[in-house]
Amino acid sequence: MVVGINFGDRVVGKSAKTRGKRGVVEVVVKEKRQHSYDVLWDDGQRERIAARSLALETSSNATTEVPTLPMASFSTNEAFSCDSSSEEDDKDVYFADAHGATALGSLTRRVECIGRTWEKCDDVLDEPAAAKKHETKFKWPEVLALGSKAHAKYFYLMFPMEYMVSLDTPTRTLIQHVKPTPRPVAGSSFCDGVRPMKRDFREYWNEGDAEHDDDTRSVDTPRRFGTRFGMSRRRFETLTAAFCLHDPDDTNEDPWFPVRDFICAFNKRRNDVVHAGTYLCVDESMVQWYGTEVKYHHLGLPHKTKNPRKPMSQGAEIKPIAVAESGVLVGIELVERKLRQRDKQFTHQFGEGTAITLRLTSPFYGSRRIVVGDSAFASVKTLAELERRGLYFMELVKxxxxxxxxxxxxxxxxxxxxxxxxxxxxxxxxxxxxxxxxxxxxxxxxxxxxxxxxxxxxxxxxxxxxxxxxxxxxxxxxxxxxxxxxxxxVEKVFAAFSAVDVHNHYRQGSLSMEKGWPTKTWWHRVFGSVFGMIITDAFMAYKHENVHTDSDSFGEFLSKLAWQQIFNEYISNRKRSRIQSDLETKYAHARENNGRAQRKCKMCGKKCAFICSTCSISEENHFFPLCSSISKRKCHAQHMVQAK
Structure with a gap:
C-alpha cells in the first residue's frame, strides 16, 4: 500500500495505463493485503486502480489550475461512514464525496460510527469535567497504630485477620486435639518465597546456634521451630496436610465455595483499611495451575483459563482493581465458567468487559474517580456506563x-x-x-x-x-x-494503566508463592496466590508511606517480614501439655532417650539407646535399658506385658 493515500486525496497515475491522469479517491477497498482505490478522474471517468499504480499529487506534479470536480453520484452529504466493528474485517469500504478533500482537517469533518457522529477538533485545552482529587491513605486500626510500623504490621493491615477464626473450625474437623498456628506456617511460606531451600524441608527445624539468631535477623537465621513453638516437624506436616478453607461435609452448590469466603473477606478488608486515590486500574491476573480441572476430576479446578500470551498460561483468572498511585489492590473477582459469568450483575445488559468493570468499581460510585483499564475493558459503552455512575474513564482501545x-x-x-x-x-x-x-x-x-x-x-x-x-x-x-x-x-493513561501489571511482576516474578508452596489441591493454590497478593500489597503500602525515606527493596522487605513472622514478638514460646486420659498408665512404660552411651537391653541383651521412663530412677543412676519399637524388635511390647 502506498503510504498516505486516503479517501478524498488527489492522486496521479504512474502506470502505463494511467500515466498523466489526475483525480480524486472516492472509495478505499481492503479486499486483499494491498489496497485498491476507486478513483474519479478529472475527465469524469471512474476506475478501480491498484495502489502500486497511484501516487499522491504534490506541488511538483500538480497542474497550475485544478478543475472543478463533479459531485459523486452515490454521496449526497459531507459525512462519511466507517465500519468500526472489527479491525480484521475481510472488506472495509470508506466513502467520501468530492468536497471531502477540501473539508479535511476542519471542524466540519465528521465520521459516522454505529450511530455516533464524531467530529474532528483541534485541541482539548480545558478539563472536560472538574473531579475531586483523592489521596491514597491507609486507615490503621488502633491496635496496629501503636508504636513503630514494623514490616509485619503492614501485613496485618492487609490480611483479613477475622478470617483466621473461620479457618480454625474446618481444620479441627480433620485433625483433633491439635491447635492450628498459622503464623509459623505463614513464616515458612515467606521464606520459600524469598529464598526457596534447596535442601530438605526439615531445615526449618534446624536448631543452629542460638546466639546467631539475634545477630543476623535475616531469612537465613536458623528457624528452630521445635524450640520456639513446641511444634514437631511431623505435627507441622499434619497441619499443612489438614489445612482446610471450608467444612469438608459442606454440600454447597457453589463450585468455588472453598475460597469464596476468603475472597469476600479480602475485599471487605480492603474497603475497611484503604482509602483509594484518584486513579483506579482494572486489569487481569492469573493463578498458575497446571493440575486437573473439574471436567476431568470431581476435585479439580472449577474453571481453568488458558491463554498462551500470558507468562502463566494456564490457571484460574482473577480480575483485580488497584489504586494506581500506590499499587495496592482494593478488590478482586474470580472468573468462573461461562454460564455462571452470564448470571452475574450487569452481564446481560452490557456484556462481559463492561460488566466486570462496573462490578469492580461499585464501591466507588459517585466519587468522581478516574478508571484506567486494560484494553479488554475499554469501549465507548464502558465510558458511558461509568459516567452514569459518577466515574470517569481513560484507556487504550484495541x-x-x-x-x-x-x-x-x-x-x-x-x-x-x-x-x-x-x-x-x-x-x-x-x-x-x-x-x-x-x-x-x-x-x-x-x-x-x-x-x-x-x-x-x-x-x-x-x-x-x-x-x-x-x-x-x-x-x-x-x-x-x-x-x-x-x-x-496520554501521559496520564500510561502513568496509571500498568499498576496491576507491576503488582503481578512482584507477586509472580519475585515472590513466586506458586513455586514456594507446591500443592495438588486447587483451593490451596488459590489461597496461596491471594496470600501472595496480600504480601505484595503490604510491600506496596510500606513503599507508599515511606516514599521519601530510604525504604527497603522488595527482597529486603520479604526477608525481614519472614523473620518477624517466624520469631514473632507477640507469640510466647509454647510447650505441649501432657495428655490426661485413662491411657496414661499404659504409656507410663514408654521409651525415653537416655542421652548417654548405649546400654544392653534388659529383654534381649542387644545394644539400645532408650530406657523405660517408669522403671528407671535417674536420681539413683539406675536405668532400665529397652529396645524401641522402631528397631523392629518386640522388647518394648514384651516389657509392657510383663509390667501389668
Missing amino acids: TALSGYPKQHMVQRSATARRGDAYVMRNESPFGTMMYALRWSDRKPKCIIANRGTTAPGNDSIRTRHKIVRHGDGTSKTVRFTLQVRRPHM
Whole structure:
C-alpha cells in the first residue's frame, strides 16, 4: 500500500495505463493485503486502480489550475461512514464525496460510527469535567497504630485477620486435639518465597546456634521451630496436610465455595483499611495451575483459563482493581465458567468487559474517580456506563470498536510524525464530551477518554541500545535515550494503566508463592496466590508511606517480614501439655532417650539407646535399658506385658 493515500486525496497515475491522469479517491477497498482505490478522474471517468499504480499529487506534479470536480453520484452529504466493528474485517469500504478533500482537517469533518457522529477538533485545552482529587491513605486500626510500623504490621493491615477464626473450625474437623498456628506456617511460606531451600524441608527445624539468631535477623537465621513453638516437624506436616478453607461435609452448590469466603473477606478488608486515590486500574491476573480441572476430576479446578500470551498460561483468572498511585489492590473477582459469568450483575445488559468493570468499581460510585483499564475493558459503552455512575474513564482501545472511529484515525496517521496527536469528539448521552485521541508512536495508539487535555505533557523517555562497530574490527554497545512528545491525556493513561501489571511482576516474578508452596489441591493454590497478593500489597503500602525515606527493596522487605513472622514478638514460646486420659498408665512404660552411651537391653541383651521412663530412677543412676519399637524388635511390647 502506498503510504498516505486516503479517501478524498488527489492522486496521479504512474502506470502505463494511467500515466498523466489526475483525480480524486472516492472509495478505499481492503479486499486483499494491498489496497485498491476507486478513483474519479478529472475527465469524469471512474476506475478501480491498484495502489502500486497511484501516487499522491504534490506541488511538483500538480497542474497550475485544478478543475472543478463533479459531485459523486452515490454521496449526497459531507459525512462519511466507517465500519468500526472489527479491525480484521475481510472488506472495509470508506466513502467520501468530492468536497471531502477540501473539508479535511476542519471542524466540519465528521465520521459516522454505529450511530455516533464524531467530529474532528483541534485541541482539548480545558478539563472536560472538574473531579475531586483523592489521596491514597491507609486507615490503621488502633491496635496496629501503636508504636513503630514494623514490616509485619503492614501485613496485618492487609490480611483479613477475622478470617483466621473461620479457618480454625474446618481444620479441627480433620485433625483433633491439635491447635492450628498459622503464623509459623505463614513464616515458612515467606521464606520459600524469598529464598526457596534447596535442601530438605526439615531445615526449618534446624536448631543452629542460638546466639546467631539475634545477630543476623535475616531469612537465613536458623528457624528452630521445635524450640520456639513446641511444634514437631511431623505435627507441622499434619497441619499443612489438614489445612482446610471450608467444612469438608459442606454440600454447597457453589463450585468455588472453598475460597469464596476468603475472597469476600479480602475485599471487605480492603474497603475497611484503604482509602483509594484518584486513579483506579482494572486489569487481569492469573493463578498458575497446571493440575486437573473439574471436567476431568470431581476435585479439580472449577474453571481453568488458558491463554498462551500470558507468562502463566494456564490457571484460574482473577480480575483485580488497584489504586494506581500506590499499587495496592482494593478488590478482586474470580472468573468462573461461562454460564455462571452470564448470571452475574450487569452481564446481560452490557456484556462481559463492561460488566466486570462496573462490578469492580461499585464501591466507588459517585466519587468522581478516574478508571484506567486494560484494553479488554475499554469501549465507548464502558465510558458511558461509568459516567452514569459518577466515574470517569481513560484507556487504550484495541478490539472493542463499536461506536469508536479507530479505522479513520489510524488511516490519518500514515503521514503523521512521531508524537503527533489527532483528536475527535462526540457528545455522550449525558451532555458531556468524550474524546477519541490517536497518538502517533511506533504504532498508532488510540485512546477513549472523558478526562485530560491535549496540552503538552512530559515526554515519553525510553532507554535504547545500539552496537557501534569501529574500523579496527571492535564494537561497542552505546546506550541512549529516545524522547517522544505526548499530550497530557496520554501521559496520564500510561502513568496509571500498568499498576496491576507491576503488582503481578512482584507477586509472580519475585515472590513466586506458586513455586514456594507446591500443592495438588486447587483451593490451596488459590489461597496461596491471594496470600501472595496480600504480601505484595503490604510491600506496596510500606513503599507508599515511606516514599521519601530510604525504604527497603522488595527482597529486603520479604526477608525481614519472614523473620518477624517466624520469631514473632507477640507469640510466647509454647510447650505441649501432657495428655490426661485413662491411657496414661499404659504409656507410663514408654521409651525415653537416655542421652548417654548405649546400654544392653534388659529383654534381649542387644545394644539400645532408650530406657523405660517408669522403671528407671535417674536420681539413683539406675536405668532400665529397652529396645524401641522402631528397631523392629518386640522388647518394648514384651516389657509392657510383663509390667501389668
